[in-house]
Amino acid sequence: MRLLLFRHGIAEPGTTNQPDDLRPLTPLGLTRSALAAQGLSRFIDRPQAILTSSKTRAAQTAAFIGDTFDLAPEFCDPLTNGPTKKIIKFLQARPENDILIVGHEPYLSELISILCFPKARSNAVELKKASCALIEAPIRKNEPALPSTSGILHWILPPRALRQLAGET
Template structure:
């Protein structure tokens, strides 16, 4: 299984009285999303499943990659690591899965999967962490393949 964790790109600041779920990507955020999506399109297998938080900024990030994605309520802001892994069907999914979500849950998920990482891991806006899962003997082993930031592309 391949799991790609993608933090939504840069979004507008929150405004009192306006729902956090409706925050939009900034102009820079839209550029970050397009840049990362362009790179991902050249790397992802054809049958990749894209799951996104219902937050507008996450949906806009996912739309840069494709229009055929699933909105999953359980992976919205405040989701737990277990909710992210359950939505992605980790480690059993039969296809690559991209999860477009939020901090701090995405970095917490990386920390759980790669138990050698420090708990203070930070996930930049628009970044992806690509993790594979291999079955070795009777256990599943997660391996970090790559980390990419839009500024690197």
């Protein structure tokens, strides 16, 4: 399975007055996420599905990606609250082989670590906000257990590189 893992853009800081789920992207986060989505579309094929956390900041980021690829994002409960093993089980039930995921730390980095570097610490990789990684994941349809082989991390593109691909100077 080919997985594109895209971390949401820059969000408003958390406060005690606002639930974490409702924190939106900042104005800069909105602009940079839209540009990162455009940059990503310049060199990858359209995914078969876009799955996103339902938290506001991830949903906003996924909306930009969905508009760019003309594909409606789907909310995915495990991407909202984890844990990572639940995300993998959810992916094992999906019919697609080419999925773009919009989510949060630490789940995205843990997903990369578990699927590509199972002997490394769970925080071996960290995705910056509005960055994207491509992995070839050893996820098999309807497989009851975690993958027994390691996947391949093809690349991680930081947000600045994605924005430059969109033409930002």
